[in-house]
Structures are given as structure tokens and as C-alpha cells.
Amino acid sequence: MLDDYAGAASTPDVAVHETAAELCDAVARNLVDELAAAQARNGLASVVLTGGRTGIAVLERVRANPRIRNVDWSAVRIFWSDERFVPAGHPDRNEAQARDALLDHVPVDPRLVYPMGASDDPYGTDSATAAAAYSDLLRRMERPDCPLFDVCLLGVGEDGHVASLFPGHPASEEPLLAAVSVRDSPKPPSERISLTLGTIRSSAEVWLVTTGAAKTAAVADAFRGNTDFPASRAVGIERTIWHLDREAAGGL
Numbered sequence: 001m002l003d004d005y006a007g008a009a010s011t012p013d014v015a016v017h018e019t020a021a022e023l024c025d026a027v028a029r030n031l032v033d034e035l036a037a038a039q040a041r042n043g044l045a046s047v048v049l050t051g052g053r054t055g056i057a058v059l060e061r062v063r064a065n066p067r068i069r070n071v072d073w074s075a076v077r078i079f080w081s082d083e084r085f086v087p088a089g090h091p092d093r094n095e096a097q098a099r100d101a102l103l104d105h106v107p108v109d110p111r112l113v114y115p116m117g118a119s120d121d122p123y124g125t126d127s128a129t130a131a132a133a134y135s136d137l138l139r140r141m142e143r144p145d146c147p148l149f150d151v152c153l154l155g156v157g158e159d160g161h162v163a164s165l166f167p168g169h170p171a172s173e174e175p176l177l178a179a180v181s182v183r184d185s186p187k188p189p190s191e192r193i194s195l196t197l198g199t200i201r202s203s204a205e206v207w208l209v210t211t212g213a214a215k216t217a218a219v220a221d222a223f224r225g226n227t228d229f230p231a232s233r234a235v236g237i238e239r240t241i242w243h244l245d246r247e248a249a250g251g252l
């Protein structure tokens with residue numbers, strides 16, 4: 001089912017913000033509003049969180065946003081776009097950073113929080129085993145004609161990566177699994193778990209968030225349709241939006 005949506009793809013919109021701080025505040029506000037709207041529609045809301053400076057900064061601004069009270073956090077399903085394959089609780093883990101920034105400060109239902117495996121998990125010290133477990137979890141959650149996620153947040157790397165899907169890496173072309181192991185990530189740490197592009201593309205909305213002059217070229221290349229860049233193929237069924245600050249948008 002996840003791949004049923006492979007054909008449906010929205011045309012990317014762009015929102016340019018004066019500064020990184022303004023971007024994070026705007027994305028945080030939009031995320032709170034979208035989670036509340038999804039709950040009004042479906043009861044539950046499902047969001048994919050991401051790592052990296054911008055992805056975590058957005059969560060910190062969500063925590064500071066007074067509209068946070070409009071969300072029933074006990075009815076939000078929390079997933080990750082990717083995870084560094086390090087021990088549970090390690091400060092490098094995207095889950096640990098998301099908990100520090102937001103999740104430990106709102107009343108989420110732990111049964112609806114789905115972290116990716118850690119390298120010291122009792123059942124899987126191998127990232128491929130942990131990725132397969134996450135892939136199976138997502139497959140079990142599929143529902144006909146219903147996007148798995150309401151919003152998928154993604155940061156963007158200078159090389160055009162999203163999640164832990166890097167240009168030219170086999171994981172970026174994975175056709176079957178919903179989540180994969182990445183063992184030679186060019187961005188440390190080298191071992192990771194990542195959603196595949198097929199899974200990302202089964203989101204109702206994909207929000208790419210990136211800032212700074214270091215991303216100017218990657219953003220411009222992605223918008224020129226450089227399909228070597230996973231970022232240019234990270235699109236939602238209903239909506240894709242790139243949130244950029246002025247520097248990252250400098251090449252558009």
C-alpha cells in the first residue's frame with residue numbers, strides 16, 4: 001500500500017522566511033495547526049520527526065508555541081524519518097534530541113511513540129534487523145486509501161540528502177522495504193536507519209525545512225529536478241512544501 005501512492009505526487013511549494021528563527025517559528029505554528037486539524041478529521045494525527053539542527057529547532061519552537069494546547073498529544077502518533085544507530089539514550093539519537101526538545105514536555109502516549117531501533121536493543125544489535133522491524137511495523141499500520149502520515153518533516157543536507165538517504169546510495173533506491181539500514185553514511189555516525197523514499201512519498205504532506213548559505217546549491221539543484229538528490233524526490237501525496245530562509249533560497 002505504501003507504494004500505491006508512488007504515482008501521486010504534489011508539485012513543491014516554497015515558503016521563504018527572512019531568518020532561520022522565523023522559519024522555525026512558522027513551521028512550528030503550521031505543524032501545531034496541522035496536527036490539530038488532522039485530529040479534527042481523523043481523531044489521530046501522525047507525524048514523522050527528523051533530526052539535524054533545523055528539525056530539532058522546529059520542535060523546540062513547537063514547545064514554546066502557545067497553540068500547543070490545541071493538540072491532544074495523547075492522540076499523536078510519532079515516527080522518525082531516520083535514526084542514528086547508536087545506543088538508546090545516546091545524545092546523537094534523533095529520538096533523544098526530540099524528547100529533550102519537545103516529547104518529554106507534552107503528554108504523548110508512549111504506546112503511540114515509535115522510535116527506530118537502537119544499537120543496544122535486546123532484540124536487534126544489527127541495523128538491518130532493526131530496519132526490518134520498523135518496516136514491518138509500518139506495513140502493519142497501512143490502511144487502504146489513507147496516507148500513513150499526515151506530515152513528514154525532513155531536513156536537507158548539503159549533498160541533497162533527506163532522512164539518511166544519500167545521493168548514489170542503494171538505500172535511496174530501495175523499492176520494497178519501508179525502512180532500511182544505511183551502513184556507510186557520509187554524515188556521521190556511519191550506521192543509520194532510514195525511511196525509504198517510497199514511505200516518505202506515502203505521506204499526505206512532506207515539509208522540507210532547511211536554512212543557511214551552505215544549502216543554497218543543494219536547494220537550487222533539487223528545484224532544477226536533479227533526481228540524483230533524494231530531496232528532489234521527497235514529495236507528499238497532497239502537498240510538498242520547502243521552508244527556506246533567505247540564504248538557502250538564494251539560488252532559486
Ligand code: 6PG
Nearest residue numbers: 051052053054155156157162163
Ligand atoms: C540526521 C537528519 C538529517 C538532517 C540533515 C540536515 O539524522 O542527521 O535526519 O537528514 O535532517 O542532514 O541537517 P541540518 O538541519 O543540521 O543541516
